[in-house]
Amino acid sequence: xxxxxxxxxxxxxxxxxxxxxxxxxxxxxxxxxxxxxxxxxxxxxxxxxxxxxxxxxxxxxxxxxxxxxxxxxxxxxxxxxxxxxxxxxxxxxxxxxxxxxxxxxxxxxxxxxxxxxxxxxxxxxxxxxxxxxxxxxxxxxxxxxxxxxxxxxxxxxxxxxxxxxxxxxxxxxxxxxxxxxxxxxxxxxxxxxxx
Amino acid sequence: xxxxxxxxxxxxxxxxxxxxxxxxxxxxxxxxxxxxxxxxxxxxxxxxxxxxxxxxxxxxxxxxxxxxxxxxxxxxxxxxxxxxxxxxxxxxxxxxxxxxxxxxxxxxxxxxxxxxxxxxxxxxxxxxxxxxxxxxxxxxxxxxxxxxxxxxxxxxxxxxxxxxxxxxxxxxxxxxxxxxxxxxxxxxxxxxxxxxxxxxxxxxxxxxxxxxxxxxxxxxxxxxxxxxxxxxxxxxxxxxxxxxxxxxxxxxxxx
Numbered sequence: 001x002x003x004x005x006x007x008x009x010x011x012x013x014x015x016x017x018x019x020x021x022x023x024x025x026x027x028x029x030x031x032x033x034x035x036x037x038x039x040x041x042x043x044x045x046x047x048x049x050x051x052x053x054x055x056x057x058x059x060x061x062x063x064x065x066x067x068x069x070x071x072x073x074x075x076x077x078x079x080x081x082x083x084x085x086x087x088x089x090x091x092x093x094x095x096x097x098x099x100x101x102x103x104x105x106x107x108x109x110x111x112x113x114x115x116x117x118x119x120x121x122x123x124x125x126x127x128x129x130x131x132x133x134x135x136x137x138x139x140x141x142x143x144x145x146x147x148x149x150x151x152x153x154x155x156x157x158x159x160x161x162x163x164x165x166x167x168x169x170x171x172x173x174x175x176x177x178x179x180x181x182x183x184x185x186x187x188x189x190x191x192x193x194x195x
Numbered sequence: 196x197x198x199x200x201x202x203x204x205x206x207x208x209x210x211x212x213x214x215x216x217x218x219x220x221x222x223x224x225x226x227x228x229x230x231x232x233x234x235x236x237x238x239x240x241x242x243x244x245x246x247x248x249x250x251x252x253x254x255x256x257x258x259x260x261x262x263x264x265x266x267x268x269x270x271x272x273x274x275x276x277x278x279x280x281x282x283x284x285x286x287x288x289x290x291x292x293x294x295x296x297x298x299x300x301x302x303x304x305x306x307x308x309x310x311x312x313x314x315x316x317x318x319x320x321x322x323x324x325x326x327x328x329x330x331x332x333x334x335x336x337x338x339x340x341x342x343x344x345x346x347x348x349x350x351x352x353x354x355x356x357x358x359x360x361x362x363x364x365x366x367x368x369x370x371x372x373x374x375x376x377x378x379x380x381x382x383x384x385x386x387x388x389x390x391x392x393x394x395x396x397x398x399x400x401x402x403x404x405x406x407x408x409x410x411x412x413x414x415x416x417x418x419x420x421x422x423x424x425x426x427x428x429x430x431x432x433x434x435x436x437x438x439x440x441x442x443x444x445x446x447x448x449x450x
Binding site for chain 1: 294296297300319322339343347354356357358359362363368372375376378383386387390391
């Protein structure tokens with residue numbers, strides 16, 4: 001090239017506004033994420049054991065306790081407001097972790113269902129299709145429940161105003177995770193009982 | 196060879212080579228009957244080859260002025276952008292092909308996301324209109340805005356599939372990945388291109404733009420040549436296990 005490196009560097013640094021550099025940074029981040037996803041998305045064996053473990057890892061009784069309105073009322077009535085807010089936050093975070101794990105379990109189930117869909121047995125393929133659909137729904141519901149939880153964690157005192165929808169989500173999430181726990185053990189066993 | 200000749204030779208190589216590879220890609224798509232599954236992508240590949248032939252011919256004819264060349268470049272670029280949106284739609288349909296639930300839920304979310312990204316692209320065009328008032332700069336700004344939308348959509352598709360555990364078919368994934376690389380490279384280079392007026396910097400950037408073509412065409416060829424992996428067998432799994440999981444999940448979802 002007939003131009004010097006210094007001329008090009010000067011032009012690049014001197015002419016280009018911060019917006020353009022920001023877009024360049026965003027583009028590189030996007031590229032990095034795409035390459036990461038491409039590398040991680042290589043065919044992985046479907047691990048039924050992993051899916052089962054993910055489900056069994058959910059201690060349903062503890063989760064039910066965390067989202068129990070009566071338990072929360074008891075804490076509210078018996079603790080100083082400051083301590084109650086701190087504990088409510090901790091319980092909220094713990095609930096989020098449970099939802100996160102339920103979401104991971106549903107992702108594992110989705111992988112399992114999709115593998116079943118490819119079975120040569122039509123009955124099994126159909127069951128796999130249904131399983132996959134349900135796992136996708138479950139995954140999205142855990143996200144919705146998590147989003148409804150967040151305001152209560154950030155502002156513990158807001159709970160009174162947001163009670164009905166929040167409770168709905170709590171109950172739905174509890175039901176999801178409770179039944180997920182049952183299906184892994186077939187008899188309602190929690191992790192501590194089965195261990 | 197003088198330095199300028201090196202530049203010319205390199206630019207010509209980076210301009211011609213990816214389009215030769217696109218020809219190879221078109222043959223692969225045709226011979227493997229993949230044009231039936233990805234008709235829009237096939238049309239896009241053919242269009243890119245035709246566009247190259249037209250622009251290269253115009254570039255080689257001395258009577259054609261720079262402005263006439265830029266008119267042709269702009270017109271073909273706009274159609275190319277439109278076709279890329281078609282390809283994104285095609286790969287998203289391929290990804291969601293087996294799920295009735297996701298076909299509705301995910302596609303609605305993607306449409307909302309596309310609206311948001313379009314808004315971001317328009318805001319960028321308004322608040323960062325480029326280095327000068329020349330219409331060529333406007334073309335780069337439009338391409339930059341389109342790259343914002345396309346890059347965002349493809350990134351969302353890839354992350355969404357990973358988040359849900361949704362499995363891609365290899366060919367669809369390869370097309371999405373190649374297009375994602377193209378969109379992110381376009382976003383970076385056209386963001387700079389719209390702001391630059393310095394000739395040496397513009398020429399360096401042009402090399403990068405044409406060089407990035409080689410990368411994404413190679414990705415497409417690599418993924419489309421690779422055979423689809425064999426389905427994972429579930430021989431170790433009793434059939435009633437799937438049914439049990441399915442029944443329980445249906446129950447927990449309150450159906």
